[in-house]
Amino acid sequence: MGFVLFMIATLMFGMFVLLPGDPAASFVEEGLSRKALERQRELWGLDAPLHVQYLRYLGNVATLEFGVSFRAQVPVREVLVEKFLNSIAMMLPALILIMVGGTVIGAYLGWRRGTAVEKTAVLAGLAVESMPSFFAGIVMLMLFSYGLGWLPSSGMGPSGSGGSFVATVFSSDFPRYAALPVLTLAVRGVNGPMLLMRTSMIEIRGSDFLMLLEAKGVSELRIVRHAVRNAILPMITYFGVLIGTLFQGQVLLETVFGWPGIGRAVVDALAARDFPVLQGAFFFTAIVVVGMNLVVDVLYGYLDPRVRVTGDEVRA
Amino acid sequence: MTRRVLAGSRALVGDPLTAVASVGLAVFVLLAVFGPSLAPHKPFETLSDAGGLPLRLKAPGPGHWLGTTTRGHDVLSQMMHGARIAFIVGVMSAVVAGLIGAAIGLLSGYYGRTVDQVLMRLTDVAFGIPTLPFALIVVGILGPGVLNTIAVIAAILWRTQARVIRSQVLTIKERAYIRAARIAGAGHGRIMLLHIGPNILPFLLLYLALSVAQSVLLEAGLSFLGFSDPRVITWGGMLNAAFEAGAVRTAWWWVLPPGLALSVVVVSSFVVVRQFEEAVNPRLRTV
Amino acid sequence: MPLLAIERLRVEYQTRAGVARALDDVSLTLGDNECLGLVGESGCGKSTLALAVLRVLPPNGRIASGRIVLDGTDVTVLSPRELRRLRWERMALVPQSSMNALDPVYRIGGQIAEAIRAHRSTPAVEARRAAGDLLALTEVHRERIDHYPHELSGGTRQRVAIAMALALGPALLVADEPTTGLDVIVQDQILRRLRELRRDRGMAVLLITHDMGVVAENCDRVAVMYSGRVVEQGAVGPVFAEPLHPYTMGLRNAFPNLLADAAELISIPGSPPNLVEPPAGCRFADRCPFVLERCRTTDPPLVEGAPGHWTACLRWREADELRGRARSGATWQTA
Ligand SMILES: Nc1ncnc2c1ncn2[C@@H]1O[C@H](COP(=O)(O)OP(=O)(O)OP(=O)(O)O)[C@@H](O)[C@H]1O
Ligand SMILES: [Mg+2]
Numbered sequence: 043m044g045f046v047l048f049m050i051a052t053l054m055f056g057m058f059v060l061l062p063g064d065p066a067a068s069f070v071e072e073g074l075s076r077k078a079l080e081r082q083r084e085l086w087g088l089d090a091p092l093h094v095q096y097l098r099y100l101g102n103v104a105t106l107e108f109g110v111s112f113r114a115q116v117p118v119r120e121v122l123v124e125k126f127l128n129s130i131a132m133m134l135p136a137l138i139l140i141m142v143g144g145t146v147i148g149a150y151l152g153w154r155r156g157t158a159v160e161k162t163a164v165l166a167g168l169a170v171e172s173m174p175s176f177f178a179g180i181v182m183l184m185l186f187s188y189g190l191g192w193l194p195s196s197g198m199g200p201s202g203s204g205g206s207f208v209a210t211v212f213s214s215d216f217p218r219y220a221a222l223p224v225l226t227l228a229v230r231g232v233n234g235p236m237l238l239m240r241t242s243m244i245e246i247r248g249s250d251f252l253m254l255l256e257a258k259g260v261s262e263l264r265i266v267r268h269a270v271r272n273a274i275l276p277m278i279t280y281f282g283v284l285i286g287t288l289f290q291g292q293v294l295l296e297t298v299f300g301w302p303g304i305g306r307a308v309v310d311a312l313a314a315r316d317f318p319v320l321q322g323a324f325f326f327t328a329i330v331v332v333g334m335n336l337v338v339d340v341l342y343g344y345l346d347p348r349v350r351v352t353g354d355e356v357r358a
Numbered sequence: 359m360t361r362r363v364l365a366g367s368r369a370l371v372g373d374p375l376t377a378v379a380s381v382g383l384a385v386f387v388l389l390a391v392f393g394p395s396l397a398p399h400k401p402f403e404t405l406s407d408a409g410g411l412p413l414r415l416k417a418p419g420p421g422h423w424l425g426t427t428t429r430g431h432d433v434l435s436q437m438m439h440g441a442r443i444a445f446i447v448g449v450m451s452a453v454v455a456g457l458i459g460a461a462i463g464l465l466s467g468y469y470g471r472t473v474d475q476v477l478m479r480l481t482d483v484a485f486g487i488p489t490l491p492f493a494l495i496v497v498g499i500l501g502p503g504v505l506n507t508i509a510v511i512a513a514i515l516w517r518t519q520a521r522v523i524r525s526q527v528l529t530i531k532e533r534a535y536i537r538a539a540r541i542a543g544a545g546h547g548r549i550m551l552l553h554i555g556p557n558i559l560p561f562l563l564l565y566l567a568l569s570v571a572q573s574v575l576l577e578a579g580l581s582f583l584g585f586s587d588p589r590v591i592t593w594g595g596m597l598n599a600a601f602e603a604g605a606v607r608t609a610w611w612w613v614l615p616p617g618l619a620l621s622v623v624v625v626s627s628f629v630v631v632r633q634f635e636e637a638v639n640p641r642l643r644t645v
Numbered sequence: 646m647p648l649l650a651i652e653r654l655r656v657e658y659q660t661r662a663g664v665a666r667a668l669d670d671v672s673l674t675l676g677d678n679e680c681l682g683l684v685g686e687s688g689c690g691k692s693t694l695a696l697a698v699l700r701v702l703p704p705n706g707r708i709a710s711g712r713i714v715l716d717g718t719d720v721t722v723l724s725p726r727e728l729r730r731l732r733w734e735r736m737a738l739v740p741q742s743s744m745n746a747l748d749p750v751y752r753i754g755g756q757i758a759e760a761i762r763a764h765r766s767t768p769a770v771e772a773r774r775a776a777g778d779l780l781a782l783t784e785v786h787r788e789r790i791d792h793y794p795h796e797l798s799g800g801t802r803q804r805v806a807i808a809m810a811l812a813l814g815p816a817l818l819v820a821d822e823p824t825t826g827l828d829v830i831v832q833d834q835i836l837r838r839l840r841e842l843r844r845d846r847g848m849a850v851l852l853i854t855h856d857m858g859v860v861a862e863n864c865d866r867v868a869v870m871y872s873g874r875v876v877e878q879g880a881v882g883p884v885f886a887e888p889l890h891p892y893t894m895g896l897r898n899a900f901p902n903l904l905a906d907a908a909e910l911i912s913i914p915g916s917p918p919n920l921v922e923p924p925a926g927c928r929f930a931d932r933c934p935f936v937l938e939r940c941r942t943t944d945p946p947l948v949e950g951a952p953g954h955w956t957a958c959l960r961w962r963e964a965d966e967l968r969g970r971a972r973s974g975a976t977w978q979t980a
Contacts, residue, residue, distance in 0.1 A: 045479065046486040053487070057499065165375075172625035174575055176582050177597065177617035180606050188607045248703070249898050250745040257699045257740075258809075259732035260763045275750075290488040294579055298601070308491045309583055313500040324495060327488040335485075345750075 050328045051103045054321055055096055064108065096137035108322035113314050118322040119280025122304065126326060127207050128198065129292050129303030132220060137288070140283060149270050151236070152243020164240075167233035175291060179226045179298035186222060194219050196300030221300040231288060238280050242273035278345060282338030286331040376633045382626035386619075390445030393438035401439040401591040404430040418611050425611035428603045433596075437615050440593040444574050444623065447508055451573035454512035456566040459519025460558065466520065467527025468550055477520070484517035490579055497585045504590065511576050515569045522565055523558050530557045564634060571627040578620050593620050646717060648673040648849050649698070649817055652803045654711035656690070656697050658920075664868045665920040667693040669873040670711070672947070675817070680843060680850045682860030682881065685870035688917060691853045692741050693780035694870075695821045698851070699738050700728060715817065733760055737810035739803075740854075741821040746806055747794040753805050754780075765969065779808040783838060787899070800831040814846060821853045836863055857900040861885060869893050872917045872928040875947070879954035889956035889964045891933050894971035927959070934976045935960055935967050 090098070104107065108118035151160045170178070187195040193201075199215045210216060246252065246269050255265045293305025304323050311320035404412050412430035424433035468475040496510045530536065531554060539553050580586060581594025581599070593616035599605075600612045656668040663936045667690045674800050675681045683691050696702045698713055700720060713720040715735060723731065740746040747756060758772035759777055767775070777787045794802055797821040803823055810818055823839070824832040840863060843850055852864055860881060867884050869877040869892065877890040898911040915932040918924055926941040927933070933940065937960065945957045950964065960967065970976045 046483050049483040050486055053483075057495065168628060169621070169625055172628060173621045174578050174582075174594075174617065174624075176579065177613075177620060180597065180601065180613055180617065184606060184610065186611065188503055192833070204454050250740055251748045253696070253701045253703070254738065254740050254746045255748070255759075257701045257727040257732055257738045258760045258763060259734070260759060264759070264763070268751070271750055274749065276659060286488075290490050291579070293494070294582065297583060305491070308494055312494060320495065324488065324491050328486055331488050332486040 046332050047102070047325075047328065050332075051100060051325065052096075054103075054324060055099050057265070058317060058321060089356065103325060106325075108321075108325075109318040112316045113311075114316075118318045121148060121307070121319055122322050122326055124207060125302060125304040125323070127308040128301065129196070129289070129296070129305065131207075131211050131216075132223050132227065132301055132303060133285075133288055133292070134293075135220065136224045136231060137281075137285065139224070139228035140231040140235060140284070144232045145270070147232070148236040148239025149243050149266070149273065152240040152247065152273065153266060153269070155240070155244055155247075160240075164237065167236055170229055171233040172190060173225045173230070174294075175226070175230055176294040176298050178230055179223070179295050182222050182226050183298065193222050195222075198301060223295055223301055226295060226299075227288065231284060234282055234284065235277060239273060239277055242276050243269060246273045275342070275345060277292050278342045279338050282334040283343075286334045289330050376629055379626035379629035382622050383630060386441060386445065386623050386626070389438060389441035390441075393441045397432075397438040399432040399434040399435040402429075402431055403435070404591055406430065409591075424615050425609065427596075427599065427609075427612055428605060433612055433615055434594055436591050437593070439591045439620060440596060440616060441619070443504065443590055443592045444577065444620070447504060447511070447577040448570045448574040450508045450622075451511035451515065451577075452566050452569040454508065455515035455569055456519055456562055458512065459516035459565075460523050460562050462516065462520040464527055464550055464554065464558070467524040467529060468546070468554065474524075478524070481517050481520045484514065484520075487514060489514050489576070493580055494585060497580060498523025502580075502585050502587045504587065506584065507577055507580060507586070511573050511604075514576075515572060517563050518569070519562065522561055526558045526561050530554050564631065567627060567631045567634065571624045574620065574623055592624060593617075608640045647676045648679075648716065649851070650712075650714040651694075651698070652712045652714065654694070654697060654713060655709040656693050656702065657707055657709045658693075658703075659705040659707075660921065661919040666709075666923070667706070667873050667920060668697065668924075671870075671873070671875050673868055673875065673878070675849050675851060677816070678843070678847045678849055679866065680852055680864040682864035682867040683828050683851060683853045683870060684855055684860055684867060686917060688856065689870045690873045691855075691870060692821050695738060695741075695819045695851070695853055696816075698819055699732060699736060701738075710819040730764075733810075733813050733815060734764055734819040735815055736819065737815040738811070739806045739810045739818065739820040739823045741825075744799065744802060747802065749794055752793055753797070755811055757805070757809045760809055764813060775812070776780060779812055780805065782811065782842070783808040784834070800827050800835065803827065803835060804838075811842065812848075815848065817849045817851065819851045819853070821870070822855070823848075823852075824859070825854070825856075832859075839863070857885065857896060869896065872923065873920060874928060874956075874957065876929065876958070877954075877956045878947075879951070881952060883954050887951075887964070888968065889950040889954065889961045890929075890958045891935050891960075891967060891971065892929050894968055895932075895977065896914075898977075900970065911977055913977060927957075934971070935963075 055247055106119060106123075110116065111118050111121050114121055147163065151163055154160060173181075183195050186193050198219050199210045199213055249269075250273070252269055255268055291305075292303055293309055295301070296303045296306040297309070304326060307319060307323045308327075310318070311323060414426065414428055414430050416426045418425045419554050424437065426432055427436075462477050462481065465482075466474045493507075493510045493513060496513075499508055500506045500510075536553050538548060539549050544553070577586075577592065578594030578597075581592045582598045583597055583603075586592055586595050587600075588595075596616040597613065600609060606613050651671060651673040654668050654671045655666065656667045658667055666893075670980060671690075671694065673681065673683075679935065683694065685691055693702070693706070696706070697708055698715075698720070700708075700723075702708070708721050711721070715731070720728070720731070747753060754773055754776045757776035758769070761767050761772045761775055762769070773790070777790050780790060781787055785804045786890070787799055789797065789805075790871045791802070794805075797805065807820070808821065810820075820839070824835050827835070836859065839850070842848065843900075852860070854860060864881050865897050867881050868875050869884070869890065877884060877888060877893045884893065885897060888897060892913075895911070895913040899913075913932055918928055918931065924930070924941070926939075926943055927936075927945050930936045930940045940959055943959060945959045947957045948957050948961060950956045956964075958964075
């Protein structure tokens, strides 16, 4: 994991520092404060030779020190934490829905395979998943916000409320604002886990140990539990990958639903040439993606006694 | 064993669906080839009514069968032009990514040891790169354009191919005839290209087909976020324009065609690829 | 009334090639505390019979006709609920591959306790203690109770499967090749333990194996199956000493130490017929060295060739002569 992140940081250095011209200087024309500029120059050590800049850069990245946002004039870390939390506020409920929904529906479809319900569900899932997320989001807006007028179209709360993260998320308005983005995310995301769980269940269904459970006179509910417990193993890997995937694609739905998350931060920082924020947001996303792989390995080892891994066997 | 095989994956979606999907893909290809010449208007041509006033945001009707945009552009014509970019970016990115991935997978699997270590670490890194943010930043820095888009998509998507091809090579290279060729003194390059190459081709094509859909989606995402050449019409760009203009409230005719077109292309290639996949390797299961 | 009576049982599997009749009018009886050996080549339907008795055939298999009477109740017509109550309490199964018969992600103790708790309102602690006792009974260390199946050797897993089958003290134990694939010493230990348990608990055992030696040592009676049919049935002594069916004569040759004089090891050439569209007449005809024209047209009925000794061969009267010829390897090569 360390190696991968190190390489990504190096890649970032290559992209940003080897840009034509002086990255910090490109802000002078835009009338940003000289002080901010100087601070950033100093942090990046732009006057030093390239290899010194690189080492200093790695040090900064390792301590998650990205400097001060050109635009907001506050430390990048602060900006990112807020944006990150906002993204999580949208992703977490969706993920829970996806995990629970995908597992339950998939298990059901696998156990009762061959029925019309099953075929319909598989087709519907495929169709929904094939829609680009932003298009799906727009369709949701057209239906439930503009069409039926049930739900607000944009933001995390009424405009102008501008409270802290906690105040926003725990306000009574939040569920209405979060409903569409969360649902869009969940409906599109549920297909993969559902299909995987279904396949997994179908494979498990032929197992001898389920036959023996039946022979033991165990209730069907318990048999299903055994089946699910076994079938769920491949799902672990999937969820790790899914979290990474959703996170990378966040920007699209955040754009559609005017959600001030970390995906939006990348686009906004890019538009504003706010390089410290841009770097921070990118690296942060990479940490989540890479970190999830690690979590997957550890979790898998925990849930499947056959592949209990010891600490040093865990791959990066 | 028999029980397992019977319970195992059977083509769930029957053949009629594959047929429909193939038709969908065929229409897409035809549109990409002939669409721009058949389109009634230029993509950025402003339509006017008899009195010379621009037809802004008109619902579908004669002369503009899919309605018009806020600037009076013909949605149908934009759709037909957009197919070509989607097709070019989708196929080109997939081909480039496929070639890079195949080369890396082949070298990695064939030589093993240090070469394998280095290349697979590189692949791990590629898997750690957040796809869309990376593409955004690169296009943001290099500037939008079809070539840049293709390059950045290919620079990310090769990673899956590399892993798949490598694992294929690992099994193939142990086969007797490869060993025989080696003993007979065939060079490494010759073995890789003439003996192993033909065996990995089906897998390469399979994943290539799969990444066409991915590339189309990525390109559409970039365009939707405004990171495409404004002089070139794309389906994602149309959705971006509609969204930015606030037209999604009312102008369903502007939103649905590009969105549905993208969905149909993606779903069709999934269905066709799955059928193809079963032909290539019945036991292969993708997640 | 016997404990178990199987009457004209017919089991069919739905396959791509058509309907395969894996059991064709099989009839067997098994008395209390009796051990019946079921032998035959691979694929002759032994496991199918075991699964049918517990009614746990795979989804593509079904009982087409016939009865399976246990304690006077026809198992084939029971509702799922009634069936659940009967399972494990009255009849238990040691499945063919204990490798896959234990749930890989649950501890073995829990899996044994689960069988107990499915039928009795035993508190968890007590069920666990009982599981430990059962393990000890089959000579598995009690500490193994919290192990996962993959942590155990094949022999131990087999013992666990037996322990599990004994959990509720069933009247009938169906043991499907409980020792196949184990080394001889472990095999002997397990079979000895099984014999003792049967004696102590007065349990009836249907012992499935393809090893005639195992049958000779463990069973009172034996049924020989061929291609979904019982071709010979009777007390172990007479069946092995004076088989009436050419197939049994041939089988016996594959286990030379069953014979008084050290004969040569001969195996029967050829393979059993297709179950989807089997040929008319005797199923063994194509491989039988003593085949006659009528064997290929007439289905041989099961006849009592000697008291309590049944066979399905048209030439059973000539068995004494055929047995002599069957001892020579040359006989089988010409077939
Ligand atoms: N699920 C199934 N679907 C179709 N055919 C089956 C199925 N299970 C078993 N069979 C077929 O039924 C016949 C009897 O199989 P069975 O497993 O009962 O044989 P067996 O005597 O137990 O063999 P072995 O000694 O190898 O365990 C075989 O021809 C087998 O191919
Ligand atoms: Mg068997």
